[in-house]
Amino acid sequence: MSFATRLADAVRRTRSVTCVGLDPRKASLPAPLRDAVSQDRPEEWAAAYTQFCCEIIDVVGDLVPCVKPQAAFFEQLGPAGMISLGEVVAYARSKNLLVILDGKRNDIGSTATAYADAYLGAESPWGSDSLTVSPYLGRDSIEPFVDVCDQRDAGIFVLVKTSNPGGGLLQNRQTDGQTVFQCVAELLTELNSSRQNAEGYGPLGAVVGATYPQELAEMRAAMPHSWILIPGFGAQGGAAEDVKVGFHEGGMGAVVNSSRHIIFAHARPEYADKFGDARWHDAVRAATEQMNAQLDLVK
């Protein structure tokens, strides 16, 4: 079953469009997990990251369709962190969560194929369902990923319009009336056009930030065959009204990521007193349910 179909099924099953970003950071872990690290060694932190992420997965497994582990934080711990990343991906999949691995990888030709094989391939040590990909290197840096998607029913999410303030430097540059991000969107739509599932979605998703609602609406129209991963909700400032324009009818076609606001919810003012570090799982659940309620779009 194609990645796009599996994602739609997961959204319908959970009646949720929330993607929980798994961004473990040493300093932000709840006190019980931080305190359990007796020696400041990568292996101990990696074990704490695995425990933290897997316990989040236990909490949100029935509440959301997907999780998005951020590779950078696991890579920061070295090979021990990469083992942890594999454990987290496998655990999420065992709990019926789809995994969007956020690695923003890209390269050309056979090197792009190596990245695709590494994270999405038949013998992938990480075995993710999908991967985020950066488009700067052009069409021939995207196609090798698409080939692996075709073979493995995997997906990618290509950066189109990112949520950060500086994203516009390159992405908003306009040539003959078309911006760079519109050009990327056009490429995705073209590559998806021969790869649609019954609902019209292909394996090439797009990343479009919640912080630019007008562009999000425009990109929704420009990429009818793409699932859109919308970061920037919550901690980065995007609101529920902002992201609704990224969806098709019935809450299909997009998932909205929140990382810090969910996984470190115990530190948010509204939850700190009520739950605190000791009951961090309850804070994660409350924050996830709150976000689901804010984005009650699935019909």
Next chain:
Amino acid sequence: MSFATRLADAVRRTRSVTCVGLDPRKASLPAPLRDAVSQDRPEEWAAAYTQFCCEIIDVVGDLVPCVKPQAAFFEQLGPAGMISLGEVVAYARSKNLLVILDGKRNDIGSTATAYADAYLGAESPWGSDSLTVSPYLGRDSIEPFVDVCDQRDAGIFVLVKTSNPGGGLLQNRQTDGQTVFQCVAELLTELNSSRQNAEGYGPLGAVVGATYPQELAEMRAAMPHSWILIPGFGAQGGAAEDVKVGFHEGGMGAVVNSSRHIIFAHARPEYADKFGDARWHDAVRAATEQMNAQLDLVK
């Protein structure tokens, strides 16, 4: 001592501008290394990659200033490959080779900082001297890397104009007479301007492919403070005449990468009969010396 200064010193010491790309691939390893893999397990292949790369380093250690391990091929082996990558980086540094880790990483804000820490930071498990970085996310995706460079005397090489045929899709788009890659070059020059060493070079290097000589010459002029990493020489078609325009006087300011043509030289027609798989080290040496002779630019 800054990365730019260390690179210049290494170029002068070796009288070479060759960067040897370490791109291990299972199918291309010399037969003696391939045959030593008795079971098709990541750990065994990782050991073969480490041995292959370290033996290349032994051969080229006195001949060239730097090596460029390609992260994708190590990531393909999973955590075992990431351990191998760390071993290769450490071994290269122990032999006085500078390491340009080719990971094309990028992200925003604190996630970019995590990548920079992962590969260049004080507690980096990989401990590279420099890292390749993709610019699609804009200025605030580059600055966190520059901060770590400032703290650690590290360097980055930002993708400007890549060597692949499809690179132009985004990179060549022109707005008000300025292409996307010119815009990236302008950013690098601005960020380098307050960070120059005695010779005028800063920590922000650039990747400009050998396959577009005219743009290479133009980028040389546009980025006076950047070391340029020039891929696309040899196997990808770039010739010696094409890359010379990327240098400053005396052979400073650029290094030229070759991967397959050197590390798999035993399979090249001109070396296959003479050396073959059994004497692959001699083929690596011959190919490196040939490239050094073609690019005899250091005065």
